[in-house]
Amino acid sequence: MEIDDIPLIAGHPALDFLNALEERARPAEVNYLPSYQHLLRWSARADLLSERTQRALTRAQADHPGKAKKVWAAAMDLRRALDAIFRTLAKGKPPPEDALHMLNATLAAAHAERGLQPQAGGALAWRWERPEALEIAAWEIALTAAALLTDQERCARIRICGNPACDWMFLDESRTGQRRWCRMNVCGNEAKVRRFRERQRTEQ
Numbered sequence: 001m002e003i004d005d006i007p008l009i010a011g012h013p014a015l016d017f018l019n020a021l022e023e024r025a026r027p028a029e030v031n032y033l034p035s036y037q038h039l040l041r042w043s044a045r046a047d048l049l050s051e052r053t054q055r056a057l058t059r060a061q062a063d064h065p066g067k068a069k070k071v072w073a074a075a076m077d078l079r080r081a082l083d084a085i086f087r088t089l090a091k092g093k094p095p096p097e098d099a100l101h102m103l104n105a106t107l108a109a110a111h112a113e114r115g116l117q118p119q120a121g122g123a124l125a126w127r128w129e130r131p132e133a134l135e136i137a138a139w140e141i142a143l144t145a146a147a148l149l150t151d152q153e154r155c156a157r158i159r160i161c162g163n164p165a166c167d168w169m170f171l172d173e174s175r176t177g178q179r180r181w182c183r184m185n186v187c188g189n190e191a192k193v194r195r196f197r198e199r200q201r202t203e204q
């Protein structure tokens with residue numbers, strides 16, 4: 001699997017961002033975002049960056065590769081913080097303080113860099129003051145995560161996949177609120193096969 005075909009199934013980009021890292025519990029975790037360029041491609045796929053911004057940031061990355069690497073590393077730290085926050089919330093517990101502190105610091109930096117600007121059609125729009133700032137990729141993620149974290153109704157529907165070998169998260173938007181699997185065709189089927197084998201064992 002590559003970043004261009006990793007399924008975006010979480011129902012929210014903040015959770016899809018966490019799902020771009022797999023098998024945290026095992027010795028060899030799989031990071032589908034191993035570089036700033038991957039982060040840009042994923043953000044564009046997740047509709048967090050416009051094509052125009054993606055192009056501007058690709059150019060900025062070519063001009064400042066060292067800085068891009070630092071921003072990528074900070075985005076991976078942000079992902080660890082968001083992961084801790086969303087997982088504790090899914091279990092009905094308060095988020096860890098250090099993780100919340102890191103998210104708040106990123107949000108403060110993001111807010112300091114954007115302002116309202118007029119646009120065609122009347123309504124105003126948020127605009128980045130430096131459209132080529134490499135950090136925009138991480139700031140957009142922090143902002144969308146904050147939007148989800150402050151949404152009482154959707155926060156109550158954040159789930160961790162019921163497959164113990166899977167650690168993906170998703171928003172359960174089913175009518176019954178009983179969705180168990182991140183991907184029915186992957187984790188749901190695995191569980192079915194496991195139950196079938198267990199039944200066979202007990203019958204023998």
Ligand SMILES: [Zn+2]
Binds near residue numbers: 161181182
């Ligand atoms: Zn799963």
